[in-house]
Amino acid sequence: MLSSRRIYLAGLLMCIALLLGAAYFQHVLLLEPCPLCILQRVMVMVIGGLFLLAFLHNPRGLGNRIYGGLILISAMIGAGISGRHVWLQNLPPEQVPSCGPGLNFMLDNFPLSRTIELVFRGSGECAEVDWSLLGLTIPAWTLIAFVVLALLGLNRLLSKSRRQNMFSDRF
Numbered sequence: 001m002l003s004s005r006r007i008y009l010a011g012l013l014m015c016i017a018l019l020l021g022a023a024y025f026q027h028v029l030l031l032e033p034c035p036l037c038i039l040q041r042v043m044v045m046v047i048g049g050l051f052l053l054a055f056l057h058n059p060r061g062l063g064n065r066i067y068g069g070l071i072l073i074s075a076m077i078g079a080g081i082s083g084r085h086v087w088l089q090n091l092p093p094e095q096v097p098s099c100g101p102g103l104n105f106m107l108d109n110f111p112l113s114r115t116i117e118l119v120f121r122g123s124g125e126c127a128e129v130d131w132s133l134l135g136l137t138i139p140a141w142t143l144i145a146f147v148v149l150a151l152l153g154l155n156r157l158l159s160k161s162r163r164q165n166m167f168s169d170r171f
Contacts (some may be wrong), residue, residue, distance in 0.1 A: 004064055004156060008055035011071065011152045015048030018145055025131065025138065034126040035106075035118075036085040040142050043078035047071055054156075068156025075150035081133055082143035088127045089137055 001008075022041055025031045033041070054067040106115040129137050136144075 002029045004060075004159065005055060005058050007152055007155060008051050008067075011149060012048055012051035012055055014107075014145065014149065015044050015051060018044045018142070019048070029131070031130050031138075034085075034128075035086075036081060036126045036139070039081050040078060040085070040139070043074060043081060043146070044142075047078065050074060063107030064156050066158050068153045068159065072150050072157055073153075075153055079143055079146035079150060082139050082146055085126055085139035086137065089129055089139065091127060094145060137160045 019041065022033070022037070022044075026033055038136075050067060050071050054064075057063065059067060101129075106118055110118070130136055133141065
C-alpha cells in the first residue's frame with residue numbers, strides 16, 4: 001500500500017504533467033485555448049496546489065481526510081468542466097453555440113459572475129476539435145485525468161488512521 005506522501009507526490013506530478021502538456025499544445029502546436037480549456041487549467045492548478053500542500057504537510061488522520069475531500073471536490077468540479085467541454089464538442093453542428101467574445105474581453109467588460117456564466121455556457125471555439133489521440137479529444141483526456149485525480153482524493157478521504165481517535169492524530 002502506498003503511503004499518503006507518495007500518493008500526494010503522484011498527484012502533484014500528474015498535475016505538473018497536465019500543465020506541461022497544456023503549455024506544449026499552446027506554445028509548440030500553437031493551439032489557442034478556449035475559455036473552458038483555461039478553466040480546466042485553473043482547476044488542475046488548484047488540485048496541484050492541494051497536492052503540494054498535502055505533500056509538504058504530510059498529514060495524518062483527519063488532515064488526510066480534509067486534503068482528500070478538498071482534492072475530491074476540486075477534481076469533481078474539473079471533471080464537470082471537462083464533461084461540459086466534451087458535450088459541446090459532440091453536439092451536432094447546427095446546435096453548436098456561436099463563437100462568443102474572448103475570455104480577456106469578458107473579464108474586462110463584464111462582472112465576474114456574468115463572465116463565469118458565459119464561459120460555462122460555452123461557445124463555438126469550445127466545440128472545435130483541433131487534436132485527438134485514440135479517438136479522444138484533449139477535453140476527453142482531461143476528463144479522464146480529473147477522474148484519476150478524484151480517485152486519489154477519494155483514497156485519502158477514506159483512508160484509515162493507525163489510531164482510531166482521529167483528534168489525537170497529527171492534523
